[in-house]
Each structure stands twice: as C-alpha cells, then as structure tokens.
Amino acid sequence: MLIKKGDRNILVDTGEGFYDEENAGKLVYSLTAAGFTPESVTDILITHAHRDHIGGILSKNGDFVFPNAHYYISSQEFEFWTSDEPDFQKSKNPEGGKPSIPLVRKVLSAINSRLTKFEMGDQLFSCIQTEAAPGHTPGHIIYTVNDGDLSITNVVDLFHSPLLIAKPHWGTQWDIDFATGIDTRKKVLENCYQNRTLICSAHLPWPGIGYINKVNDQFQWIPKVYNNPFSINLKIDQKAGTV
Template sequence: MSTSNSSQYASRFHQGQGFYSFSLGNLTVTSVSDGFLVFDDPQAALAPKADSQEFDTILRKKFLSSDTAYTHINTLLIEGNGKKVLIDNGCGDSLGPSAGLLVKHLANAGVKASEIDIVLVSHAHPDHIFGTITRTGEHVFPNAHYMISKEEWDFWTDPNIKISSPFGDEMARAAILGAQRHLKAIEDRVSFFDSEQEIMPGIRAIRAFGHTPGMMAFIITSNRKRLIYTADALHHFVVTLARPDWELGVDNDPVEAIVTRMRLLEKITSVEAPLVHVPHFPFPGIGHIREEHAGYVWEPVVWEW
C-alpha cells in the first residue's frame, strides 16, 4: 500500500459530503465514507496467482489501470427501532489523511459520534475497526456497545497470532498490534454473536469466514425489503466479480474465502436479488450484482439527490 499516493490524492480532492441515505422498508440506511486508500501493486492484493495478462485485460475493459488501485472505504449506518447502528468504523487516524473521515461524514449526515448506540464489527482488519479509539486512547463512539463474532475476537486476541500480508511483514505486525489495541479497548463493552443469529430485530449475521477466520456479513431486513452487507467477501468491483474463483492476497485463508464468496454471490443473485452494500466498491457501494457469462457484474444504484 502506498501511503504517499493516498496522501497525494487526499490533498487534491475533497468532493461531496461523504454520505448517501435511502430508505429500506421502515429503516433509514446511510452509506458513510471513511475515505479511500491507494495501492501500488493491485495484483499482489487482488489476484497474486492470476495470469497477469488476463488481470490487465479485465481492468482495461473497464478503463482501469493495473498500475494502481483506488480502494473506497464505505461503512453502513442503520437508523430505526430507536437505535443508530453502525457496521464497521473505518481506519481512524491509522492509515493517513485519505482515510479516517467517518466521524466528519457522519456529522455531515446529521449524526454525532456520541449518538451511535451499537457498532457491529464484521472483522478486525485496520480499515474496519481502527476507528474505535484515538491515538491517545479516547473512544471515538463513547456511548456505543460493540458486537463481534466470537471466532473473530478469539483469533485476533490470541497472543500467538500469526498472519501474512501482501504488503509485507511490517504491515502484518501493525495489523495485529492495532487490532489487539482496539479490541482491548472494548473489553468492557462488547458482546458476541454467532452466524445465522438475529443480532437485533431486522439484522442477521451470515458466516463469511476466509478473509479472516471469523468475519461476518449481515442481512438487514425491513418490511420485506432486504440489504446484504457483504463485508470483505467481495473486494474489487471488477476483478473479484469477473473472476470470483481467483485467490486474493488479502485473504487469511484464500481457499475458504473463495467458497464463501461463491456462496454469497449465489445468495445475492437468487430470485430475490437483494440490494447489496460492499465496503470497498465505489462509493456509495450500493447496488445489485447479476450473473454475466462465467462471472458477475456490478450494477450500482442510480444516484438520487
């Protein structure tokens, strides 16, 4: 990952207000941007074992470069039933000036950090949980209760944990130490849930192991309308859908992650064709996925002001 590239982009572009709201049944749902990251070697992260020519061709067909990858960071706010629920809390101040914008963008949407009641954690990677506490240890969401799968908690809090990273050993160590720091900070305000469990009215967890050992996706349902938050079972809006069978360098267990990805895509493209929110697809990351040839295609929602 290139921090310098991300910083350069951040200094040049300050577009929009960073949120997109819509109705889902009786709920108000808002995609809130935490910013973005830029990667220097997309193939190392997205398809390390793939044929380079095919990788380049897939990107070129969508007018994208294989030299760098621009990765969005989208979180999801759900308002209803007297609660404000946030799914994942972004990077915080850990990954440079192009990210860590969640609190600012929530405020743009009229929501204070202190108003968040519950934070659901899909998994404990830096761009999904490092927005928990500041560098000096203050809680970013001071009144929030946290919920995470027990498998994910146990993996990251294991003192003997080992992970690899396509970005090198230093990044892997930083991810481990950071996850342990942020998880320790919520020891007294966390509870655990299982896959297929209804965590609260209208929100159910879906097992999505592979990217991390305990990652969960979520199905949000209201008045017969459904939205699936995929977490990082899906990653790049072109590559991951065109070749969902390719291993990702950012997956802890690439083989299990492929099984999860294929199962989730089958669920998404079933006859019900639910709305989908994907954390790393182009903001606001809201749309539908349809089958095309041997893979899948992203159909973003038409933006409504």
C-alpha cells in the first residue's frame, strides 16, 4: 500500500524482494507503473519483520532499494527480533521461525540509522492509526488510514486466506504465538463486522479489499465490488446506427 500525504509518499512494507523473483519482487515495477520511483518514497512503515514484508528493503547487492526512505517499526517487534533468544515456543512450528532471524537482523541493522520505533497505538503522519495485533508476531500491527470521513483498515497478516476468516480458530505455522493469534483474529473480526469496516490485506484474493460479514455466527469475507477499466476504441456509423 502506498499512501500519499502532502509531500510524503508512505509505503507500507516492501514485499518479498529478490528472495522470490518468480512469484514476487514486482513492487518496484508496480510503483513505476503508478507514476512513482523508488527515490520518491519518503517513508516506509514496517508492519512486522517477516521476509515477505521486509525482503524488498535491500537489493541482492545489499543496497537500499528506496534510497531516500525513513523507516518505522513498533518497539515490540524490534525488541523481539533483536533479543538474545527470540522465543518461538508458542508457535505450532517452534523451529520454523529461527531461520528468519539472521535476515531480519541484517535488515534492521542496515536501516538502524534511518529507523524510528513507535508504540502500538501511536498515530503516524496524522492520518495512520496503529493498533496492536499480536500473535502472528509479537509486534505485529494493523493500521487504519483516515482521510476525513473515509477510512480503510489494513489487517496485514491477521488472515492469509478467507478460510481464516470463516475459521478464526485456525492459524498458520508462521504465527509465533498461535493462541494469541486466534484471540486477536476473533477480536478484530468482530470489531470489523460490528463497525462495517472497509478492510484490505495483501494476502486475501485480489484486490484484497472488502468487508467482514457474519451468517449463523460464522464470519465470511465479502469482497468489495470493483471495476477493471480498459479502453475500447469505438467507430460509430451514424447513418447505419451501428457501432
């Protein structure tokens, strides 16, 4: 997600980067197509430090992909990954998270001089409200972007599939605290349902924007209807009345 706020171009996470060039790593091309350059990105909000969210910060050569950007991460997330022994024992796959540690520390070290830590619940840039959503990672945040009466909440990795909306007591092997992830997911789903919140997520089916509904006490994903505009050249024969 890219948020334009005055002269700030605020990018939320950076995707997988070069780690999966076959299926990912297309962010820079998408930004360029939208009229933005990597140099024009002023700020990057890190929602959490999994590879598919920070992998695009550095190039394969270790250079900054976004050379002018300043970075923001929750204090809880930073402290978890930089602690002596990050604890994965509450995960369904306690050994699965450990290989991520060197990558995360390498990236956080590289951006340390450009990094601001915030507390979950802080407001950023006067338009982004952060909210604690622990479980997937200890410092995992979701956030709401506000513009007057309009708002959209990015739920990030609370659910990776509509299945986890219908079955919030399920989870993934990447949830560092599996039980907390379930509690957080249920709470946010109920709030989104009650408040008719427009939400988005990179892991839900394209375009990943919609609402949470509930039928017979089961949550369900309702995608927002959208148009896919394309141009058609029309040649009109006024005499014949045909197109």
